[in-house]
Amino acid sequence: MTQYKIPVIPGDGIGPEIIAEGRKVIDAAGEKFGFDVDWVEYPHGADHYLETGELISEDSLKELSGYKGIYLGSIGDDRIAPGVLEKGILLAARFYFDQYINLRPIKLLDGVWCPIKDKTPADIDFTVVRENTEDFYIGIGGRAKSGASKDLLEVHRTLYNAKFGLDIETDSEEIGYQIGMISKEGTQRVINYAFDLAEKSKKHVSSVDKANVLSDIYGFWREEFNSVAAKHPDVKTDFNYVDAMTMWFVKNPEWFDVVVTPNMFGDIITDLGAMVQGGLGLAPGGNINPEGTSMFEPIHGSAPKYKGQNKVNPIATIWAGAMLIEQMGEKEAADAIVSAIETNIREAKVQTYDMGGSAGTSDVGDDIARIVLGK
């Protein structure tokens, strides 16, 4: 029997509960398809941070880099300032493992209530490929009034004033600023990935940017997009401004096959995508480094107010688990899990509150595991 060792970071809030169901279903799939998983638990998250002051150590990251896939619950806790855990654990891992693809299927499963009128599963079935290591996520920024950043204040006011002969006061002012950057390599590799995916799908890649305003960074993105597109003459392409994209996701989701997007816009439109596919409880994501260590998670947060209540929907996490074992090479088992999720939803007997049911988190895990086992 094939043996896998898979590290798991249950994380904060509802993380441990949903991860327990994900493991249960993967274990069931192992029983059915002939593999066995040795789960290696990692304690990282809010409690660990509050107890030890450690977010995630370089030693832990080095150790984790020996694996092909990590299973992640959710990170985030109200006791800690915004960004500390997210940047210190989640983004740290994405960057450290150079997981340059954030793969987010937007698929309305049969039987799921869609908040958009007149849309069926045939209309909502595409994939967002989000760049995952660059853009405005690089964490460079600051305040003016001190050292180097004073220069930026000057640049700002000089440009702003010089353009039309204004004379806005700069003296007592303070600013906050942030820098985003994308590299040639970083942009090309994610766009290449998107085109490869489209070649195996409906041969259509839609790019997202805001090149009409953030022209420096996204003008560069468009050039790289065009240079990759030139190598795929059979693939249809289009450019979309991110603002308009939020409309198309609601109005014409059937237009899309593969959507490729810079990091920050990808963050925004995939939450909307999750809503369109029936809610955050159903939306999985994969942080992928095709040659290295990938990491799979539900795209929702840690929902602290539901912690320990056996209440929330584990399907996003179970689906992320399917993506995880597909990455390990267990395609058949992964398909069986997705198909079991679909059966559970179609039967509509064991569902959590967000889907109109009254079952608990663990009941849904049990039910999907049962279906995987063919019982």
Add this chain to the structure above:
Amino acid sequence: MTQYKIPVIPGDGIGPEIIAEGRKVIDAAGEKFGFDVDWVEYPHGADHYLETGELISEDSLKELSGYKGIYLGSIGDDRIAPGVLEKGILLAARFYFDQYINLRPIKLLDGVWCPIKDKTPADIDFTVVRENTEDFYIGIGGRAKSGASKDLLEVHRTLYNAKFGLDIETDSEEIGYQIGMISKEGTQRVINYAFDLAEKSKKHVSSVDKANVLSDIYGFWREEFNSVAAKHPDVKTDFNYVDAMTMWFVKNPEWFDVVVTPNMFGDIITDLGAMVQGGLGLAPGGNINPEGTSMFEPIHGSAPKYKGQNKVNPIATIWAGAMLIEQMGEKEAADAIVSAIETNIREAKVQTYDMGGSAGTSDVGDDIARIVLGK
């Protein structure tokens, strides 16, 4: 009779057609409420640029600054590279006149088809106050491999590599970068405006940011928000990440009263807001400088493929016209125009294709003018 002189920039594509209807309705309101408008036309837009090479000159801007309100159709043309007209005319005007408020009502009118299930006009009725002069709209950015920006490449790679001892090649690399900035004054004035609006409304202000990742710029935003909020202890407040906000706009629009947002996120969420309120054909916006020159426009673009066809919906532009004359002090006339739009929609006899009808742009203008006149 009160006399107003109002500059109008019909602009590109469908701009002239929709502006003609807006003028028609304002003229009718003048007849009814006792004022007369002398319209002063400006030629700026794609044709003017292609003929003369001029986007908008400092002379034109100086001249326009003598007025309280400008009426704008739409700017944008496929013959010209993305950003040239938008930055050279639309953003130039917003910045030159320091129109620091972009006011966008999100209101589902009675009788309008909403693409979201189970939402009624009572659920979708709030206002987005978008900052309009700073953030990532300041136009500062560039490419690496030359002069100063080379330093940014170093900063990027140094941080990225140093954090976990990586050693990513930097030599042959090229990057595109963009800088966003918000100032203390710029942030406070828009947040003040939002709170003043909420004091006259349902006393609830929701802030939008991404302080967990773009912590420098939006941590600063949050501080300013808190300092303004402290002066309004009776107003309820909350912070929302922009990604989550796209979900709430679909799932719980009824939560909101006044939403205040940095420029770029405001751009994104108001397009989604327009969709939620029934489509771009119905969404108006005002670029406001309360002490200076304001500018009112539909938030949709120039839709070149419909140009000259008397086909598109003029309601967004007519509604923007109501905001314009309200700004001039004609509150009663403005209310009459909005109410006439509501009557036109409720009667559902004279509607453009996007609302399921077969009337032309000018028929809708005629009908709303008729209702304003009480005929």
